[in-house]
Amino acid sequence: MAPGYLYQNFTLQDAIDAAGPAPTPAMFGYEHACYGEPSPEFFQNINPATAHAFFSTNNGETQFRHVENPLAFRQMGYWDARGIQSYADQLRSKFFDRCMYIQPLSCYQDMYIYFDAHDIYHLGAQNLWNVIHHMHYENQVYAFEQGDKTIPWIDATIQQALYNPSNQEKLRSWSSDSGNDILSVFSHGELGPVHDLAPNYHDTIRSLMMNHWMTLSRGHPVAPQYQINSKYIPPTSNCLSITSANPLIVVALPSAGGS
Structure with missing residues (x-):
């Protein structure tokens, strides 16, 4: 579950309510959400040495799943704040220790650390990007609450x-x-x-x-x-929220090419 009941004087529900509905593709300059996704080549050219996909493979217990014939255009949409929080809670419940040290992502290629091609393609790179950076924000709150020096x-x-x-x-x-x-x-x-x-x-x-x-x-x-212990490093430009009171929808996504 998300850390604590209060996020510095506002509740988790307040943050979700303040976020409102899911953003539209136009907010990011796209006609369709899929135009902001990595190109089909991203799902075909994968370095197995660094594609750990810890979450998708249950820490290596299952096989890395690929995508056959990935399409540049497909129907998909952005998750709203409740969807981001729900998926983050699922991951934290199942992989608590690993989630406590989530690394902020610098490009879409970094997503293969946590997810396989199947999940990135079908759930949406932009949605999973938001989940990872929201969990990074949550870890700052955990660190404040726990205070273990x-x-x-x-x-x-x-x-x-x-x-x-x-x-x-x-x-x-x-x-x-x-x-x-x-x-x-x-x-x-x-x-x-x-x-x-x-x-x-x-x-x-x-x-x-x-x-x-x-x-x-x-x-x-x-x-x-x-250093990638996200509990103790400051937020990066990749983790900017749409409003100062809302960490649940992030922006500053990498280019659609996934470089």
């Missing part, structure tokens, strides 16, 4: 350890298909005092390490500007 310290400590190129290579070489716990990547001491934390923090450490592994597997260097 240990978690940002853990991530900062892991980040410092990953400045070491040999540690980067160790994490990059780990495979999610190996069956090995990602915590086993580093020997005692290589992550500094993080190793000495109580077992109740292990899931948090796993989630943070998984996010850094995803960043490395996508070819980005590990540096402060690439």
Whole structure:
């Protein structure tokens, strides 16, 4: 479920009501919503090394689904705020730990981290884009409510350890298909005092390490500007809401080509 009952002096229902109906394609300069979707080539040229599709494949338990003969024009529409919230709640209920560290997306290609081609095509890239960035906003509220100062310290400590190129290579070489716990990547001491934390923090450490592994597997260097623990980084321009009181409909979508 969404964090808390209040979003800084307004309720979740207030936010949904304020959002009103789903936006029209004309609001984004399109005649049809599908004109803002990725091109058919986007659904055919997929890099399997980075297309984890964690949500669509239930964390790798099911196969990545492709789309046969994707069409540039198809009937589809935008979800309203209630639809975005409902889908976000479903994901958070099923994948709570992973959702707590959602990464803001920089382009449509990043969506393959979370979804397979089938879901992006049939549910709509723009709708799923809104879901991911709304959940990123929710995580800011979670962080405020929980106030656990240990978690940002853990991530900062892991980040410092990953400045070491040999540690980067160790994490990059780990495979999610190996069956090995990602915590086993580093020997005692290589992550500094993080190793000495109580077992109740292990899931948090796993989630943070998984996010850094995803960043490395996508070819980005590990540096402060690439930190992807969304609980502790400021909102980006990709997460702008239509109104300051409404995080449930976002804009600043990437180009329809999906670059």
